[in-house]
Amino acid sequence: MSQRPGRARRAAAGLHVVFVIWRIHVKLYLASPFEGFLNIVWPLFFAAMAFLIDDATGNHVIMRYTLFGIAAMGVWSSVAVSGSSLLQHARWGGMLELIVAAPRSFSLILASMTLALETTAVFSFAATLIMARYLFGIPVRIDDPALFIVAVVLTMIAMGMFGFVLAVSAVRYRSAWVIGNVLEYPGWILCGFLVPLALLPAWAHPVSDVLAPTWGIEAMRAAAGGQSPWTGLLICGALAVAYVCAGVLIARAVVQSARVHATLALS
Amino acid sequence: MRSLRLAFIGGLLTYRGLFGWLSPWIYIPNLLVRPVIQILLFVQIGRAAGIENPQFFVIGNAIQFTAVPCLFGMVMTVADERSQKLLGITMSSPAPRLPLFLGRALPVAVVGLLVSAFCIAASTVILNFSLPGKAIAPLLLVILVAAASCTGLGLVNAAIGLRHRAAIVVANILDLLLLLLSTADIPARALPHPLRVLSGYIPLTHAIAAGRQLAAGATLQAVAPEIGREVAVGAVYFIVGLITLKYLEFSSRRSGSLETA
Numbered sequence: 001m002s003q004r005p006g007r008a009r010r011a012a013a014g015l016h017v018v019f020v021i022w023r024i025h026v027k028l029y030l031a032s033p034f035e036g037f038l039n040i041v042w043p044l045f046f047a048a049m050a051f052l053i054d055d056a057t058g059n060h061v062i063m064r065y066t067l068f069g070i071a072a073m074g075v076w077s078s079v080a081v082s083g084s085s086l087l088q089h090a091r092w093g094g095m096l097e098l099i100v101a102a103p104r105s106f107s108l109i110l111a112s113m114t115l116a117l118e119t120t121a122v123f124s125f126a127a128t129l130i131m132a133r134y135l136f137g138i139p140v141r142i143d144d145p146a147l148f149i150v151a152v153v154l155t156m157i158a159m160g161m162f163g164f165v166l167a168v169s170a171v172r173y174r175s176a177w178v179i180g181n182v183l184e185y186p187g188w189i190l191c192g193f194l195v196p197l198a199l200l201p202a203w204a205h206p207v208s209d210v211l212a213p214t215w216g217i218e219a220m221r222a223a224a225g226g227q228s229p230w231t232g233l234l235i236c237g238a239l240a241v242a243y244v245c246a247g248v249l250i251a252r253a254v255v256q257s258a259r260v261h262a263t264l265a266l267s
Numbered sequence: 268m269r270s271l272r273l274a275f276i277g278g279l280l281t282y283r284g285l286f287g288w289l290s291p292w293i294y295i296p297n298l299l300v301r302p303v304i305q306i307l308l309f310v311q312i313g314r315a316a317g318i319e320n321p322q323f324f325v326i327g328n329a330i331q332f333t334a335v336p337c338l339f340g341m342v343m344t345v346a347d348e349r350s351q352k353l354l355g356i357t358m359s360s361p362a363p364r365l366p367l368f369l370g371r372a373l374p375v376a377v378v379g380l381l382v383s384a385f386c387i388a389a390s391t392v393i394l395n396f397s398l399p400g401k402a403i404a405p406l407l408l409v410i411l412v413a414a415a416s417c418t419g420l421g422l423v424n425a426a427i428g429l430r431h432r433a434a435i436v437v438a439n440i441l442d443l444l445l446l447l448l449s450t451a452d453i454p455a456r457a458l459p460h461p462l463r464v465l466s467g468y469i470p471l472t473h474a475i476a477a478g479r480q481l482a483a484g485a486t487l488q489a490v491a492p493e494i495g496r497e498v499a500v501g502a503v504y505f506i507v508g509l510i511t512l513k514y515l516e517f518s519s520r521r522s523g524s525l526e527t528a
Contacts, residue, residue, distance in 0.1 A: 033436045045443040049453055050312065056457030057316045175293045182296045185304040194308070195315040 017104050018112045025116030035082050035117065040124040043074030047128045050194060051136045067132060067140065068220045069193035074124025075159050076187045076213060078117050083163030084180035086113055087171045097264060106255055107164070107248045114163035118156045125152070143226030147233075151223050154233055155216025158240035162212060165247040171254050172263070192217060212239035270366040277362070278370025285344045285351065286374070288336075298378070302332040302386045303393070309452045310394065319454060321394045326478045327451035329386035331471055333379035333414040334445045338438040340375035341421030345512075346428025346435075354429075354525055358516055368512060372418045372505075379414030380407070398482055405487040406478055412494055413474030416501025417445070420470050422508030429515045430524065445471055470504060473497035 029035035047070045087110070090096040099109055132138040142148045166183075170176035188194055190204060191213040197205065208214045212235075219232030258264040288294050309324040345368065348354040357367075384407060391397060398406070424441060428434030446452065448462055449471040455463055466472045477493035519525040 033433060038436060038439055041440070042443065045447055049447055052453045052457050053312060053316050053318065056318055056454055173292075175290065178293050178296045182301055182304070185301070185308045189304075189308055189311060195311045199311060199315055 014104075014108065017108060018115075021109055021112035022116045022119070025113050026119050029082075029116060029120045035078070036120060039074060039078045039082060039121060040127060043070075043077055043124050044127055044131060046073060047071070047131060048135075051132060051138065055136070066192075066194055066196075067129075067138065068224065069191070069217050071125045071128040071132075072155065072191075072213060072217055072220075073188055073193050074128065075118060075121040075156060076191065076193065077184050078121035078124070079114070079159045079163035079166065080183040080187055081177065081180035082117050083114055083166045084170045084183070085177035086110070086117070086163075086167040088174070088176045091265065100255055100258070100264060107168075107244075107251045110167055110251065111161065111164045111244070111247070114160045114167060115157070117163060118160040121159075122156065142224045144223045144229075147229050148220060148223040151216060151219035151229050151233060151236075154236055154240070155213060155220065158212035158216055158236050158243070161240045161243035161247065165243050165250065168247055168251040168254055172258070187211070187213070190214070210239065212236045212243065215239065270363060273362055274366035274370035274373065276370075277367060278373050281344050281371050282340075282374035285347050286340055286378075287343050287347070288339075298336060298382050299385055299389075302328065302335070302382060303389045305332065306386060306390050307393070312452075321390075322396055322482055323454075323479065324452060325387060325390040325394065325396075326482050327449075327475050329383045329390065330410060330413050330475045330478050331446055331449055331451035332386055333383045333410065334417050334420075334442050334471065336378040336382055337375055337414055337417040338421045338424060338441055339435070340378060341372065341418060341425040342428050342434045342438050344371040344375065345422075345425035349525075358520070358525060364513060364516075365509065368422065368509065372415075372422060375421065376411070376414040376418045379417065380411050383410045383414065399484055401486075402481040402484070405490070406481050408487070409474050409477045409481065409490070409494060409497075412497050412501070413471050413478075416470040416474065416497050416504065419501045419504030419508055420445075423504055423511055426508055426511035426515055429512065429519060445469060448472070449475055451475055467496075468500060470497070470500055473500065 029039075050066075050070050087096060090099055100106055102109060129140050133140045166179070170179050173179065189200070190208045191211050192200075192208065193213075197208055197214070200208065215232040215236040217232075219229035219236060222229035222232060255264075283289070288297055306325055306328045309328055310321045313319050313321070313324050348357055387398070387406070420441060421438070424434055424437050427437065431437075448458070448466040448469055450458070450466060451471070455466065458466060473493045473496040477490040477497065480490045480493070481487075
């Protein structure tokens with residue numbers, strides 16, 4: 001009994017840390033021309049291109065399948081491009097050593113930062129849907145708004161956790177931003193944001209299956225179409241948990257190695 | 268002779284010192300792998316939507332991707348002088364400005380040509396299609412013209428970078444505008460009328476049209492008018508870029524703001 005208040009206090013303190021880091025980084029990212037402005041504008045251009053190509057077909061082949069996928073492209077871009085270079089920016093800013101030496105878990109701090117990235121990406125998600133509705137006249141129909149919002153939030157969290165894995169994996173790579181640049185388009189293809197997964201070659205399907213956004217978008221489409229989104233939600237949630245576990249293990253190994261070899265600031 | 272030396276040796280030295288993507292860890296993924304994936308992405312979209320053939324997207328995107336080294340390279344080799352603490356020295360040197368900045372544009376345009384040629388070669392292998400043998404040399408000429416033309420736009424942006432810190436952000440936006448408007452991925456008929464008109468006045472549009480005609484079997488003579496229009500567009504941007512550089516250099520000196528942007 002005596003341990004319960006202690007645990008509860010620790011959990012509350014942990015949540016407080018997550019909230020403070022999240023709030024500070026949302027403010028930082030929104031003020032940044034790259035993480036704020038470009039992460040919103042960049043996917044909007046691609047969305048506009050997809051809408052124009054769809055218009056050219058005359059029968060709205062793309063839009064019937066992929067409106068929510070197009071809206072989620074910006075979230076993926078944010079994860080891939082900004083997530084992979086998150087720690088590099090911390091290094092350039094002289095913050096990496098402070099983050100690693102902080103008395104809080106390195107993973108907790110980093111996961112809070114990637115969640116902040118995902119929060120700013122919500123703007124691009126919303127902006128794409130607004131552009132689709134009001135600039136291109138595409139109807140945005142959502143039959144089950146409550147489950148749709150659950151699917152959106154869970155997909156954002158899952159993508160944030162993928163960004164967390166990416167961020168810790170790229171910490172020793174000096175040009176980490178390039179990893180994000182290269183992963184951006186493959187993510188759009190493999191998660192089925194723009195084209196149906198059935199059009200991809202067979203070898204690509206297992207890769208798509210281990211990417212949480214594939215299932216998150218599936219759940220969004222199901223909720224919007226009035227079908228059950230639970231399979232997609234459960235697999236997306238399970239993959240998010242798997243990303244967290246993988247990220248924590250990688251973070252421990254990477255930080256330990258950097259401390260032992262004194263390479264944290266050098267790579 | 269002195270101007271040629273300044274253009275070629277000065278350009279090469281600046282390129283080696285300031286073009287930040289020369290490391291193979293950046294060059295290969297960013298300038299060779301990414302454009303090929305961009306081509307595959309749009310080929311997939313085209314297949315899903317049932318419009319155009321893969322060749323349409325390969326030629327369009329390969330030529331459009333010259334924009335990346337040309338726009339970003341020009342920002343790096345001109346505006347990034349500030350972060351290296353060299354801008355004041357460069358601007359106070361008595362070197363004539365035309366060879367100084369044309370020299371910086373040359374290596375960047377060559378990188379644009381190489382990247383684009385690589386994209387076409389890789390795509391023909393991956394997507395299993397072939398180009399007419401007689402089209403290859405004229406196509407390289409078209410790509411070179413496209414790269415030079417885009418470098419003109421890059422020069423305008425680099426000039427703005429003398430006064431504004433956000434030149435690299437503007438380069439991103441210009442790249443997106445070229446992708447949207449140059450008909451690299453969207454057939455001209457699918458663009459709204461005002462955008463279709465605008466697309467005729469930006470770099471790459473005419474080069475992409477010429478490239479597609481060559482890939483379809485047209486002769487160099489047949490596409491000469493398109494190449495001529497691309498040269499004209501590029502020349503206008505170059506002249507605007509040089510005038511902007513001259514003006515912003517002068518106004519920066521007058522207001523003492525060269526290092527404060």
